[in-house]
Amino acid sequence: NAGVTQTPKFRILKIGQSMTLQCAQDMNHNYMYWYRQDPGMGLKLIYYSVGAGITDKGEVPNGYNVSRSTTEDFPLRLELAAPSQTSVYFCASSYPQDTSYNEQFFGPGTRLTVL
């Protein structure tokens, strides 16, 4: 299994541009998450999904959108990028039905800079 994969690894955007961060998992996990990690800080939850067609806001959803049309994919859309969105973005997945409940498996991250 490839686990959780994210593309791209790095991206530089200009203010006002839009982009989609891709996340895919091949573990048949039904829960997927998007986080951002600012330098020297912990992770903050942006959006999460408990299954295809179901998404919910996390702690910091403003400026982002998500969709979940399949179990495998959970893209994160940035509209009108702002410098405050400069961060490292991590996608994660989990399978709460097993005994480790919501233990999350993380992708390698996307480092985004908005100039």
Next chain:
Amino acid sequence: ELKVEQNPLFLSMQEGKNYTIYCNYSTTSDRLYWYRQDPGKSLESLFVLLSNGAVKQEGRLMASLDTKARLSTLHITAAVHDLSATYFCAVDIDNDMRFGAGTRLTVKP
């Protein structure tokens, strides 16, 4: 609002010493997770604690959970350089995951 506080935020230890990292949270939960992050890398799951009194051990690390005190600890025994990393606790409230700010551990010879 759920808040998760870790302390210390920075910890410099000598090899062979013991120390404890603390994770306090503000809302009732019986699901707590510990993760490790190496510089420039992703997060790796260390422990899953799912009930009051839960204790898990892996090598030189031991994690425990006291849901009544809303406190989890990560104890390091006889630290070695390979344990240098940032350690995060995370609390799960109905799938809303909140992470602590992390404890950056440096183990020196």
